[in-house]
Amino acid sequence: MGKFPAWLRKTRDSLQGTSRPSTPPNPQAHTNTDIGPSENPPIPPFPDGVKVLHDCPNATVDICFVHGLTGDRESAWTADGQSAPWPKTLLPPKLEKARILTYGYDAYIVRKGVASSNRLIDHATNLLIDLTTDRVCCNAPSRPIIFVVHSLGGLVCKQAVLLSRNNPESHLRGIFDCTIGIIFMGTPHRGAWLADWVKIPASALGLVKSVNKSLLGILQTDSQALELIQVNFCSMIRERQMANQPPEVACFFEELPLVGVGRVVSKESATLEGYNPITIHANHRDMVRFASAEENGFKRVLGELVRWVSQVGKKNKPIASKKILG
Template structure:
């Protein structure tokens, strides 16, 4: 207890958490949640007690270490919203992930990202920061990346700001707003456009040279009840890159309760393919 008898405010579950360790891993797979999510609940289906990357994935992938990353993505909350900007979250992801890999004596292990919603923008910014970083150890993420799976990521903007307002109104709570994150999620935001242009220019350069990373985009088929589709197919997909549908809404497209769900099988197929490619490199 703290002075005054009030319980301490729980810390937000941020940073890297290992969901499945593997001493002889050849690949790291890192999950990055999206808007209003966290590093475990985002990936946990209703009625399940643990995230599917922990319960379903390890038996399907050999020699893979599975990580999840958390950051404060609550753009609206009761009390005080985080004031961190997108670049702040990306910088933290880059530093935390690099530190984790150094501490595990695996700073140069190939890595794959699976990112939902806003998490895809955080990943893109972190990769760009790594590519141009003056510190060699922080450049290692860019050097080691083998693939990125974007799940409902608003590459071309989204109307999530309106979605947030609807949520606040529906809950009837007094909340504060992280305006910097709201603004970047508006369609035609210049910062979002800059990240988009820089990232895909980098991807094209690498692919012309026959180098990774691979890219796959998943998009939602169903609307959120009373709200609609949070990220449209046009915003979530990119011409010239593999695009795959998931029969779920924006929230549920990353919540798999069973390995028999077709969405899980589709995502697993991409991961298996990339892990096999890494195996051929060794």
């Protein structure tokens, strides 16, 4: 995205609060028995921020994809054997008036080299600011937006929408005002699955060494911060629905276990009360990697997107299958 203007840097600081002292490094987190720290190869830049997968000059809606744990903004959505993510190859022919974006942030809680020390609120703040900046630069700050989010990306998205709501910076309120739908895919709304996350062998994920403890902390089952995000989000959705306003919500859950690990996010944690749970016949990793438009998982996600996009411009008209959170 380039350098942030002064007003964006000021906004970022106001959202994140006063700076805190840096945590002393944990020497054990970077222990390497093969080579010394000075001989470690440099870590390549992480592909973060907004990337346009498909531009559309006369777009009526933005669709933004936010990946989950251990993913990045393109590979997380790319099926094995495919050269490009399906939002770039499969969606444009189906949604001709949609501008399709993907958002990247360093979601590796364990990875070779150094993991990001950003907290959930930091990632959410970055998403809010980067997406706002992109839409302003495209002269489309009021264009309707739909999020498709996977795993941890769902928590980042929920926090970003909540940060946008009633934000003191008027330009940042646009994300909340313009969000018409959120598709959650394997998102741990209740966090129960992460009690066992740290037990997953690093080799099963292809990752080793450094740990982002701040992310692990908020993703624990008893995390009060996670519960607060959930309570505030559900309250916001209920309030909007009672006023017959968006966003719409759809919840997808994984049907198959991850080899050597099991089901990463349970159906109970991946769904919200009052919404029909929708299944994807895949494991947690592959549930967001479609190779063909003929896959049922893709058709189910597309069905939600088409239904919501068709409602753009139809203000105050309820969708028949809308549910109210209990």
